[in-house]
Amino acid sequence: MPQPDVRLDRVTKRFGDVVAVDDLSLVVEHGEFFSMLGPSGCGKTTTLRMIGGFEETSEGTIYLGDADVTDLPPFRRDVNTVFQNYALFPHLTIYENVAFGLRRRKIPDGEIRHQVATMLALVELPGYERRRPHQLSGGQQQRIALARALINHPRVLLLDEPLGALDLKLRKQMQIELKRIQTEVGITFIYVTHDQEEAMTMSDRIAVMRHGRIEQLGPPEDLYERPSTDFVAGFLGVSNLIEGEVAGRDDRFAAIRLPDGTVLRAPSASVNGAPRVRVGVRPEKLRVLALTDEASSAANGLNTLDGVILDASYIGVSTQYLVEIASGQRLVVYAQNIETSGAAEAHPDGQRVRLTWRPEHTFVIGAAPMTPSDEQPEGEIHA
Amino acid sequence: MAGWLRQHRGLIPYLFLLPGVLWLLVFFVLPMLAMASVATQEGTLGTGFRQTFNVGVFPEVLDRYAPHFLRSLEYALVVTLLTIGIGFPMAYTIAFRGGRYKNVLLLLVIMPFFTSFVIRTISWKFILADQGFVLGTLKDAGIVDEGFRILATPAAVISGITYNFLPFFVLPMYVALERIDYRLVEAATDLYASRLQAFLRVTLPLSIPGLFAGSLLTFIPAAGDYINAELLGGTRDTQMIGNVVQTLYIVNRDYPHAAAVSLILMVALLVGVVAYRRVLRGQELTV
Numbered sequence: 001m002p003q004p005d006v007r008l009d010r011v012t013k014r015f016g017d018v019v020a021v022d023d024l025s026l027v028v029e030h031g032e033f034f035s036m037l038g039p040s041g042c043g044k045t046t047t048l049r050m051i052g053g054f055e056e057t058s059e060g061t062i063y064l065g066d067a068d069v070t071d072l073p074p075f076r077r078d079v080n081t082v083f084q085n086y087a088l089f090p091h092l093t094i095y096e097n098v099a100f101g102l103r104r105r106k107i108p109d110g111e112i113r114h115q116v117a118t119m120l121a122l123v124e125l126p127g128y129e130r131r132r133p134h135q136l137s138g139g140q141q142q143r144i145a146l147a148r149a150l151i152n153h154p155r156v157l158l159l160d161e162p163l164g165a166l167d168l169k170l171r172k173q174m175q176i177e178l179k180r181i182q183t184e185v186g187i188t189f190i191y192v193t194h195d196q197e198e199a200m201t202m203s204d205r206i207a208v209m210r211h212g213r214i215e216q217l218g219p220p221e222d223l224y225e226r227p228s229t230d231f232v233a234g235f236l237g238v239s240n241l242i243e244g245e246v247a248g249r250d251d252r253f254a255a256i257r258l259p260d261g262t263v264l265r266a267p268s269a270s271v272n273g274a275p276r277v278r279v280g281v282r283p284e285k286l287r288v289l290a291l292t293d294e295a296s297s298a299a300n301g302l303n304t305l306d307g308v309i310l311d312a313s314y315i316g317v318s319t320q321y322l323v324e325i326a327s328g329q330r331l332v333v334y335a336q337n338i339e340t341s342g343a344a345e346a347h348p349d350g351q352r353v354r355l356t357w358r359p360e361h362t363f364v365i366g367a368a369p370m371t372p373s374d375e376q377p378e379g380e381i382h383a
Numbered sequence: 384m385a386g387w388l389r390q391h392r393g394l395i396p397y398l399f400l401l402p403g404v405l406w407l408l409v410f411f412v413l414p415m416l417a418m419a420s421v422a423t424q425e426g427t428l429g430t431g432f433r434q435t436f437n438v439g440v441f442p443e444v445l446d447r448y449a450p451h452f453l454r455s456l457e458y459a460l461v462v463t464l465l466t467i468g469i470g471f472p473m474a475y476t477i478a479f480r481g482g483r484y485k486n487v488l489l490l491l492v493i494m495p496f497f498t499s500f501v502i503r504t505i506s507w508k509f510i511l512a513d514q515g516f517v518l519g520t521l522k523d524a525g526i527v528d529e530g531f532r533i534l535a536t537p538a539a540v541i542s543g544i545t546y547n548f549l550p551f552f553v554l555p556m557y558v559a560l561e562r563i564d565y566r567l568v569e570a571a572t573d574l575y576a577s578r579l580q581a582f583l584r585v586t587l588p589l590s591i592p593g594l595f596a597g598s599l600l601t602f603i604p605a606a607g608d609y610i611n612a613e614l615l616g617g618t619r620d621t622q623m624i625g626n627v628v629q630t631l632y633i634v635n636r637d638y639p640h641a642a643a644v645s646l647i648l649m650v651a652l653l654v655g656v657v658a659y660r661r662v663l664r665g666q667e668l669t670v
Contacts, residue, residue: 054569074572087570091588100584101574148574 003065005030005156005188006051011060013046013212020046022212024060028156028190033182035191035199037235038209044192045160047209051190052081052158064155075104080149081158085165086141088133094120094144095129101152119147122181139170146181156188163198175201196236200224208232224282226270226363233280233365240286240331241278241365246271253359260326264303266362274366283334285361288321291352302356307331309353312346319346323355331355422642432638440643448627448644452651455624458541459606465545466552466601467594474556474593475586479565492553500547504614507543508534511615540621543611548604552597559593560586595663603652624648 006028013021021043028034036044049055051062053074062070069077080101088097096103098119102112120126123143133141142162149157162178163171179202182189193199199206200220207217208231216223216232227233233241244264247257253265256279264279271277281303291306307325319340321333333355340346347353388395422440426432445452477488495503510517511533521527533539563586571581609625616622624644632641 052573054573073578074569075575075577079573081570081573083566083570085564085566087564087566089567089570089585091585100571100576104575104580152574 003030004028004063005032005065006190007063008047008051009061009063011047011050011062012058013043013050013055014058019212021050024212024214026207026214026217028188031186031188033179033189033191033202033204035193035203035206036209037193037196037199037206038215039194039235042209043212044194044209046212048081048158048160048190048192051156052079053077054081078155079158080152080154081160082142082145082149082162084160084162086133086145086162088141088144088148090133092132093129094125094131094133094136097133097144098148098151100148105152115151119151122150122184123147138166139174142166142174143177146178150181150185150187153185154187156190159189159191161193162191163193163195171198178202200236208235225361227280228365230278230365233363238283238332239280240283241280242325242327242329242331243276244279245276246274254364256364258327262305262326264305264362265359266364267360270362270364272364272366276366278365280363280365281357281361283320283332284318284336285357286331286333286335287356288323288333288335288347289354289356290347291354301359303359303362305331305355307353307355309347309349309351312349314346321347323353325355418642418646421638422640422646424639426639428636428638437639440639441647444640444643445647448624451622451624451627452648454622455606455648456651458537458544458612458623459602461541462544462548462605463552463598463602465541466549467598469545470549470552470556470597471594474553474560477553478557478560478563489554489557492550492557495547495550501610501614504543504547504610507546508614511539535616535618535621537616537621539615540612540623543615544605544608547608547611548601551600551604555596555600556590556593559590559596563589591663595660599656599659603656606652607648 004027006026008024008026011021011024011026012019024043024047026047036047038044046055050057053069053072053076057070060070061068064078089100092100095116098116099112102115107115116129117126120128123146125140125143125147128136128140128144133144136144142165145162159178163174166174175198178189182202191199191202203220205217205219206223208215208223210231216228223232224236227236227239230241233239242258242264244256244258247255247263249255249268249271252268254268254271256264256266256271256277258264258279266279288309305325307323309321310324310330311322313320314337316337318334318336321335323331323333325331335346420434421432423434423436423438424432425435425437473492477485477492481488509515512518513532513534514522518527518531518533522529522531567585567589568581571585572578576584606623607625609623609629612621612623612626613629628641628644628648631637631644
């Protein structure tokens with residue numbers, strides 16, 4: 001097993017009385033695309049800046065490989081940064097911008113010329129050497145910022161919301177591009193973003209952060225399919241959470257009884273022992289059936305809840321339903337429009353329906369309820 | 384009128400420029416022409432001045448007052464270097480380390496302007512007097528010789544001018560430094576530049592516009608100053624070209640020579656500014 005590239009050991013950062021990063025420990029493996037995801041003020045950027053050397057730690061140790069770099073200035077750390085607004089040097093040409101790091105390390109001119117050309121080819125901007133940063137579009141500046149950092153072949157590349165200033169279409173394109181480049185150069189990326197979709201698209205692993213701590217860490221599908229806290233469930237997409245208590249469990253499934261007596265099943269592994277829990281299910285895992293005999297027979301082995309359609313909105317790829325269940329709680333359902341075409345074929349408002357989903361798609365959260373002061377994710381919610 | 388403007392929209396910018404252009408025409412171009420005209424006249428106050436197109440007056444005064452011209456340029460140069468040395472760190476500290484005290488510090492920089500230029504210079508004369516409380520105390524304590532003096536030396540004049548024009552350098556320098564995105568400095572240190580290299584490669588080149596403006600705002604008035612030379616100097620050895628103009632004009636009533644000296648100073652400064660601009664041309668002045 002190769003040694004990790006970055007290790008944070010119980011790192012804390014305080015600004016006056018404010019704790020920005022709180023006793024954080026973290027390991028990033030070699031070659032990994034690692035994201036730190038969270039709302040603004042969660043400590044993700046501060047953590048990145050401490051790794052880069054732009055902020056001093058209040059407590060704790062930072063390792064690059066096996067070297068303790070906690071007290072080293074940025075220019076003695078084998079990491080490079082792509083800054084949020086690119087921070088290209090406005091008085092230098094693109095060539096001199098990209099060559100900046102190599103020049104400081106006294107690489108011979110011929111070698112610099114060769115490497116700059118290679119880098120500009122990698123970011124698909126060959127021939128831009130003589131231009132100035134202000135002559136480039138946002139997307140192009142972003143690529144130059146990437147080239148300027150990558151040319152130094154750092155052990156780790158730090159990216160601080162590098163796509164934040166780009167429009168949606170360009171952002172999507174650059175996400176794919178970034179992932180391609182990362183795979184091509186094989187350098188460890190640590191990526192900071194508040195956009196859950198961006199993090200999910202590119203990352204091998206994501207640390208969801210909140211109040212200076214890691215709320216949950218894992219591959220994107222783990223975080224999405226099996227969030228362990230309300231915050232993660234709410235930050236990564238939409239989720240329906242229903243209160244209940246654990247009524248029993250076997251090897252595969254635990255039974256959770258809702259206040260109205262309905263029993264739902266969830267994977268045993270997701271139940272951690274707390275008696276009062278919340279059962280969660282993602283909107284796209286739910287099926288909506290009109291309440292007929294056919295529906296009851298189709299429900300075998302599935303979790304079911306009966307309710308009334310409050311609202312149906314047709315949005316092209318899917319139809320969104322708001323369904324009120326017996327307890328009065330409202331659940332969101334995204335139904336793919338596979339066999340339907342047009343709003344006319346959707347379930348009408350007021351119709352009694354049965355929601356069904358597979359027990360495997362159920363997750364259980366045992367932690368304390370989410371506090372209302374938490375920020376919502378800034379990215380839009382996609383169907 | 385409104386209808387006519389609507390049809391000639393392109394003229395609107397020129398209309399906006401009109402008051403300024405008229406102002407300059409009346410208060411700059413006309414006096415310049417008048418001055419050039421006076422310079423080439425001959426005569427005395429008693430007999431009256433006649434226009435004789437005597438261009439020989441220029442080499443004449445240039446030759447006669449060469450030491451004063453040179454002294455003025457020398458003092459102004461030293462003053463400018465001193466203001467850069469003192470003012471740059473000041474502006475840098477306020478811009479990058481001022482934090483929430485920025486405005487207070489800037490207020491302190493311009494505070495001297497709340498008192499008249501002449502009054503301030505006179506109070507320096509009082510402070511630095513041979514038996515004033517600074518030198519008097521030092522002499523009583525035996526730290527400096529009884530004969531030691533500051534007033535009436537070139538150092539006094541240069542210090543006075545430096546003190547008086549420091550804010551003119553600090554303010555444009557501050558504005559230029561303040562505009563620099565600190566992340567550029569971080570980016571430089573991220574790319575293996577030490578703090579000194581980051582300063583030399585990023586901060587300094589990006590602050591050139593402020594350095595240019597600030598040093599000109601110091602050098603030009605410093606070269607023409609006569610108050611400091613008069614009040615803090617006052618000897619023949621500290622006379623600057625401004626004192627020459629003042630004496631010629633107000634004491635001797637020799638208007639042609641006074642005008643000729645003024646014109647030469649102006650042309651010399653203009654040539655100097657253009658040359659200075661060319662030196663810095665290689666840098667990005669527009670950033």
